[in-house]
Amino acid sequence: MQAIEIVRPGGPEVLKRTERSIPVPQPNEVLIEIAAAGINGPDVMQRKGLYNPPAGVTDIPGLEIAGRIMALGTEIGQVSSYKVGDEVCALIAGGGYAQYAVAPVRNVMPVPTGLSLMEAAIVPETFMTVWAHLFMRAGFTAAKSILIHGGTSGIGTTATMLCRALGATQIFTTVGSKAQQDASLKLGADVAINYRDEDFVEQVKQHTEGRGVDFVMDIIAGEYVPRNYQAAAMNGTIVQIGVAQGKVKELDLFPMLAKRLTHLGATLRSQTVEEKSEILRQLQERVWPLFAAEKIKPQLFKTYALQDAHLAHEQLAQGGHIGKLALINESFKA
Template sequence: MKAIEISRHGGPEVLQMCERPKPVAGPHEVVIRVGAAGVNRPDVQQRKGLYPAPPGASDIPGLDTAGVIVKVGEAVRRWKEGDRVCALSAGGGYAEFCAVPESQVMPVPHGLGMAEAASLPEVYFTAWHNIMQLGRLDFRETLLIQGGTSGVGMAAAQIAKVLRQARVLATAGTSEKCAMCRRFGVDIAINYREGEWADAVRNLVGDAGVDVILDSQAADYVEKEVELLAMGGRLLLIANHRGDYSNIRTRAFVQRSLTLTGAQIRRRDPVFKGKIASELVSQVWPQLAAGTIKTHIQNKFPLSQAASAHAILDANEQVGKIVLVVDPGIE
């Protein structure tokens, strides 16, 4: 099969087309003939040598796939050949075929094509696990999202607004990105390049504070975020793009009953991921089918142009999702 491999660690140019053996389905796996694959920040980090694939996973990048099942393992009962599905894998998505544990496979939401379906798994798994499972976002609470036009940010904003009627605040780096935030569930978008974002948030929430903060920046942001949290507030870290270390006042956690969590889904087992998948299918997939929650695809590229897709993320020009079209004949 044709696939994209990381020839060495470096810039987008290290992504090269190659030939690899087709994957074989294990007892509890399915093999998907890939129609489209999503592009995510973890793929970029893997390309740079900062986020290696977990033991036993394919070294081919790509965590999002959508396509048609062509083979099921001997112990698989919930899926059959010919099913239209999307899935979260631990790697291997930038290829014509991808093997995935059956628990991490989900039906394509009604009315969506393969490119749209491929844009869903990684960002919705991440958003749901963090704001709903770890963050315990309750009805009409206030959520702050750092990076409102990332794929995860746009997913989190819509989940919070549609399923919890939350007040959603978000940061973004341009006026255009702020406008896009507001189109996808954000009540107030703050341009972090125009003044101090923490002061702007404080002016909006006052002494009540923010109930839940979803952050991929960490480092110097954390100290500011802790001070913004409400009594019982939850700070959810999903990455540390600004640095590995933060200076925080731990006494605040005791005084105000705060919670700090970190999350990485890729290395978790299929049972753990299957629970998230089940909740997404029951609670979010109907909203996607109804159009009350939407995905936004900024660009589509053929598989051979994976480097061009990565260049957009490297330049921090991503709004929503970038998708690789692997087989345009699969819909």
């Protein structure tokens, strides 16, 4: 099969097309012919040599896919009714930048009603991350306010749509342009703050009568961490799911103590198949109906042919996109 490998840590140019053997599904796994694969921040970190795959996992990047089941491993019937030919989407620990990949059957989901395979491919990683960390772990509920950094990223658009659909009172986002402001507001944000010329702490305070927000979802880190403490309300929660800006150079923890804040951090990739399975169960119960009712829709910004993965990563580095990018397996026959 055709696949994309990382020949060495570096920029987008280190993503090269290669040939690999089609993987063989192990017990309780399925082999999926990939129609499309979502592109995510962890892929970029892996490309840079900062986020190696877990032991025993392929070095091919890519954490979410959609396509057609082509083969079943043994023991599948004990845990699943999936069959060859079913169209599905799946969360995988690696291997999405290819024509075929294997997935634990417990981490496979039916394509949500109303979505194409291209759209379904950008659902698992982002929706699972937001649902697991913001809703399951941090306990976000209706009638709460939130500040979402990276408002037009995959994580940001997903969090905005879910919070709006599930009853948030106020949604603030940070974005980098007028076009992104307009897009974020259209997705459900009440206030979209252009971080290039506005201070998000001041804007949050202004629109909450000085109270701050109940939750902050942050993919940036760096200098944003102490400012998040300023923007948070008493007893607020900061959900840290990314570190795009890197380490905090200096951090005064007293504001966190004084406000009785909770600062949570987590990753999805390292969780067990069973843990991910519970997240998927809740997604299908709570979020799949929102797709069917057309209350939310994954934001697919642009697609690239598999062999052009380096161009997709260049687009990520340039920024300006709204939603997510995906790689297309052009040999897939619908």
